[in-house]
Amino acid sequence: MVTALYAAILAALMIWLSIQVIKQRRKAQVKYADGGVDALTIARSAHSNAVDYVPITLILMALLEHNGAQFWMIHLSGIAFVVGRVLHAKGILADRLKGRVSGMKLTFAVMAALVVLNIVYLPFDRLW
Template identity: 40%
Template sequence: MFAITSMYAGAAALMFVYLTLGVSRQRIRHKVSIGDGNNRAVLVAIRAQGNFVEYVPIGLILMAAVESRGAPELAVHALGAMLIGGRLMHAIGFTRRPQILILRQAGIVLNLVMLLAAGLGLLAHAIV
């Protein structure tokens, strides 16, 4: 049950740990315990992690719902690839100095397409 979604959830967990360690590294390096200490590097690390947290849970929930409705495996993998690929692209583009804006933009577009496709697919399946 949820074999495909579980695989992408595992990948997401590893990415989350990596982003969280990035926040910890910046906090230690810049001696910031709470908040961002008005330090841009700490703020960027916090927001990279925050952006991940804002998109991944709903993406995984939608994937699980799509998988539970019996969608073709290829469709579920496509959603997972868009979610994880988009988050990876966004994180890389966002955290580099200078930012790689095209990666950041492509990442968010990929995530929005994933959310839109899964959401519309679930609604269409529920209506029909």
């Protein structure tokens, strides 16, 4: 299953983002929430944004793969999504709006494409 490759890569990204949160918590000695510490708020934002977008996109990729789309479509979606997520995460952590915007545009483009492709590849003859 091709989607498993991208799930593993994105899980690694989410682990890395979690570590960024942990580092900021230790540095600021904050146990819960963000303690009003900007760097911790930023790290938590980067992590939570990934948590918002990664699962549904992986589900859409897996469904598209299951419904018989060509592997190049899954790979293209996966690569573009990973690039978008990395751009966004690095943009947030570096407080660079350009990276955040580029990352979200790519993220949304992949998600929208997956929505359309899932409808196109939906096995309508097996729905009823």
